[in-house]
Structure formats: structure tokens, C-alpha cells
Amino acid sequence: MSTETLTAEPVVQMERFRERLKELSQIGLDAEQGGLYRMAFTEGDMEGRAWLARQMEEIGLTVERDGAANISGRLEGTDPDAPVILVGSHLDTVPCAGTLDGSLGVLAGLECVQAMKEAGIQPKHSIEVVSFSDEEGRFGGMFGSQSVAGQVTPDTLHNARDLNGVKLADVMERQGMDPWLALEARRDPQSLLCYLELHIEQGPVLDTAREQVGLVEDITGLFKWGITLRGEANHAGTTPMEMRQDAFLGMAEFAYQIPRILEENGSERSRATVGKAELFPGSANTVPGEARFSLDVRDTDPEVLKELASQFRRALSAIARRRQLMFEFTVESEIEPVACHRPLINLLEEKARKSSLSYRRMPSGAAHDAQIMATITPTVMLFTPSRGGKSHSPAEWTSWDDIQAASQLLLDTLVVLGEKGLPNS
Numbered sequence: 001m002s003t004e005t006l007t008a009e010p011v012v013q014m015e016r017f018r019e020r021l022k023e024l025s026q027i028g029l030d031a032e033q034g035g036l037y038r039m040a041f042t043e044g045d046m047e048g049r050a051w052l053a054r055q056m057e058e059i060g061l062t063v064e065r066d067g068a069a070n071i072s073g074r075l076e077g078t079d080p081d082a083p084v085i086l087v088g089s090h091l092d093t094v095p096c097a098g099t100l101d102g103s104l105g106v107l108a109g110l111e112c113v114q115a116m117k118e119a120g121i122q123p124k125h126s127i128e129v130v131s132f133s134d135e136e137g138r139f140g141g142m143f144g145s146q147s148v149a150g151q152v153t154p155d156t157l158h159n160a161r162d163l164n165g166v167k168l169a170d171v172m173e174r175q176g177m178d179p180w181l182a183l184e185a186r187r188d189p190q191s192l193l194c195y196l197e198l199h200i201e202q203g204p205v206l207d208t209a210r211e212q213v214g215l216v217e218d219i220t221g222l223f224k225w226g227i228t229l230r231g232e233a234n235h236a237g238t239t240p241m242e243m244r245q246d247a248f249l250g251m252a253e254f255a256y257q258i259p260r261i262l263e264e265n266g267s268e269r270s271r272a273t274v275g276k277a278e279l280f281p282g283s284a285n286t287v288p289g290e291a292r293f294s295l296d297v298r299d300t301d302p303e304v305l306k307e308l309a310s311q312f313r314r315a316l317s318a319i320a321r322r323r324q325l326m327f328e329f330t331v332e333s334e335i336e337p338v339a340c341h342r343p344l345i346n347l348l349e350e351k352a353r354k355s356s357l358s359y360r361r362m363p364s365g366a367a368h369d370a371q372i373m374a375t376i377t378p379t380v381m382l383f384t385p386s387r388g389g390k391s392h393s394p395a396e397w398t399s400w401d402d403i404q405a406a407s408q409l410l411l412d413t414l415v416v417l418g419e420k421g422l423p424n425s
């Protein structure tokens with residue numbers, strides 16, 4: 001005779017999931033543009049938060065808000081001293097966003113704990129569904145998860161502003177929050193078992209390969225430079241070609257060298273982009289005396305990033321010398337790449353195989369809360385395919401079959417983690 005309590009295998013309920021996504025997709029919707037506008041701490045975002053808290057209460061989770069306005073709903077474990085499993089993502093969006101970026105991970109977490117509850121499973125470790133504040137970086141970082149990781153300082157709070165110069169502290173106060181409490185949102189790594197995040201891929205790899213799930217091995221790091229090349233503005237008609245100090249030609253030559261530099265010094269995962277450029281004085285009949293442009297470089301290996309930084313600096317310096325230009329650059333941001341927790345990836349893989357899912361191990365080219373959480377607790381991400389690779393647009397979409405597959409995989413994994421804790425290998 002078995003002494004085990006009989007419980008049904010928990011299964012995600014897709015009808016309920018779909019209904020929730022539909023409701024959430026109405027919040028912050030601009031019907032004319034067809035996109036969502038739930039930028040951090042705007043009315044749409046506040047409404048989304050209130051909606052989420054209600055969902056959590058209805059399921060019977062313990063709802064809490066920390067000083068950084070992160071919301072969590074906890075399924076209490078049988079051992080109150082056991083470290084907590086976090087699962088979630090974010091509800092805030094970029095302007096004119098689609099419905100899945102962030103929201104899918106929060107709703108999947110919600111569905112998983114509800115399914116566990118319904119199956120009569122009470123895990124040993126508490127499981128907390130979390131929605132982090134301002135993942136999309138309206139105020140320049142990932143405010144919510146950075147607060148939890150203890151990376152937010154009084155300085156950050158003083159200086160954080162959005163692109164229009166609006167201060168984070170003011171916005172939070174206007175919403176009835178005390179921004180300084182964010183300094184107390186830090187969580188003791190000892191109190192956490194791990195963090196899991198389901199997210200759309202936001203790229204074309206899974207969709208193109210027709211695979212259902214991506215198991216993220218590494219999240220890319222990046223550096224962003226603001227570069228200025230300075231020559232001399234002069235008359236477009238009277239200045240002979242060989243007597244020019246044309247800043248645009250310097251920039252163009254640099255951009256042209258990017259593929260070669262990546263090929264020679266980067267890895268398969270390296271990416272480099274000049275996404276923004278301005279010429280001065282900016283008139284059609286003047287040789288441009290100044291070019292200002294951005295450079296965004298990414299890779300999953302910190303050594304490769306270092307090597308690329310040094311090669312790009314050398315290229316700039318050589319071009320400037322040859323073309324008689326001055327150059328300067330400022331480092332606007334730097335984020336270290338992080339590795340996901342190998343035993344957690346292996347556990348996901350084992351479950352994916354058992355369910356006969358098609359999957360691949362892959363890097364994440366986009367930044368996520370997981371990148372911050374990985375600095376304090378074992379972290380793993382799983383991706384669903386993004387149709388056509390589209391994201392940060394209303395065209396964002398993943399098929400419901402794929403959402404179901406990834407959510408059930410998350411659920412199966414949570415059941416094991418909740419009972420047994422972290423795998424060893």
C-alpha cells in the first residue's frame with residue numbers, strides 16, 4: 001500500500017489563461033494605434049498592477065508589494081523556512097507594445113500556481129509569482145529587479161529620469177508611493193531558491209526552426225558608446241575632395257568595417273549596431289564637420305566583449321588619423337553577460353524531452369529581469385517562439401499551442417523544484 005497522498009498531475013488550463021491575457025490586453029490599449037501603453041508608473045501600468053493583485057487574491061495567494069512596487073503573490077509552502085522559488089516577469093511595456101512581452105511570463109506563473117493549488121499540491125518551498133517594476137527601462141534600468149538585487153542606490157533614486165526629464169521619484173510619489181523604500185526592497189539571496197522566467201524569444205530563431213521552446217543558456221551582455229568624429233565644416237562646392245575633413249565619411253568607413261571586425265574578433269553570437277546618427281551642421285551643401293553616432297555591441301562572453309571594445313577603439317583611431325578627424329567616445333552603458341544555472345537548464349531539458357517537445361538550448365540576445373536576478377540566485381529562462389521574430393510591436397504573437405507547451409513545462413519543473421529543491425547537476 002502506498003503512503004503517498006494521491007494528487008492529480010497538475011495541468012495548465014488554457015481557456016482560463018487565454019481569458020486572462022485577453023483582459024490584460026485591454027489595459028493601457030490605444031484602440032487607434034492598436035498597441036499597449038503601460039510604461040512604468042503611468043495610469044495604464046497602475047491599472048495593470050491593480051488587475052494583477054486582484055487575480056492573485058482570487059487564486060488565494062498571499063499578495064505583497066515591496067518598496068520598488070514589485071508585486072508578488074505567494075503560494076505558501078509547507079516549510080516556512082525553506083528558500084522561496086520566484087517565477088515571473090513584468091507587466092510594464094514600451095510605447096505601442098504587443099500583448100506578450102513580459103505579461104506572458106507573469107500569467108504563466110499565475111496559471112502554474114493555480115494549477116498546482118487545484119491539484120492539491122502544496123510544495124515544500126513557497127512559490128512566488130512576481131511582476132517586476134519598469135523592466136522596459138523607462139527610467140534607464142530595470143528598477144524592480146535591480147532593487148531586489150540590491151543594485152539601486154540613493155544616487156539612482158535621485159537621478160533616474162525618463163527621456164522627457166521626468167523624475168522616477170516624482171512619478172512614484174504622485175502614485176502614492178515612497179520611492180526611498182526601494183532601498184529596502186533588497187532580498188537576502190539566502191532566502192531565495194531560484195528564479196524562473198518564461199518569455200517570448202523576441203527574435204526569429206525558434207519560429208524559423210519550428211521549435212516549441214528555447215532553453216536559455218546565457219543572456220548577452222553589451223556595451224553602448226556615444227561616438228563623436230570631428231573634422232571641419234566647409235563649402236560643398238569650393239572645398240576640393242582631397243582637402244576635406246569629412247566627419248560623415250569617417251563614420252561611414254567605421255560602419256563599413258563592423259562586419260569584418262566581428263568576423264575577425266567576435267564570436268557567432270556577436271552583434272554590433274550603429275542605430276542612431278546625426279550630422280552637423282546638417283545641411284545638404286556643407287561638408288559635415290561633425291558626426292555623432294551610437295554603437296551597441298553584444299555578446300555572451302565577457303572576454304569577447306572586451307576584445308571587441310579594443311578593436312572598435314583601434315578602428316576609430318586609425319580612421320580618424322587617416323582622415324584628419326578628432327574622435328571621442330563615452331561609455332553610455334555596460335552590462336555584463338550572465339550564464340543561466342546549468343542544473344536548472346538540465347532539469348528543464350529532461351522535462352522537455354519527457355513531454356516530447358521540440359526545443360533548443362540558445363542564448364538570449366535581449367536583456368531581461370533574469371539577467372539581474374542571476375546575480376543573486378540560480379536563474380533560468382525559457383523562450384516561446386515569436387512569430388516572424390516580431391516584438392515591441394502590436395504584431396507580437398506566439399501560437400497558443402506553443403504557449404501551452406512552455407507553460408506546462410514550467411509547471412512540471414516547478415512541481416519538482418517545489419518538492420525537491422535545486423537539482424545537483
Ligand SMILES: [Zn+2]
Nearest residue numbers: 101102135199
Ligand atoms: Zn520583456
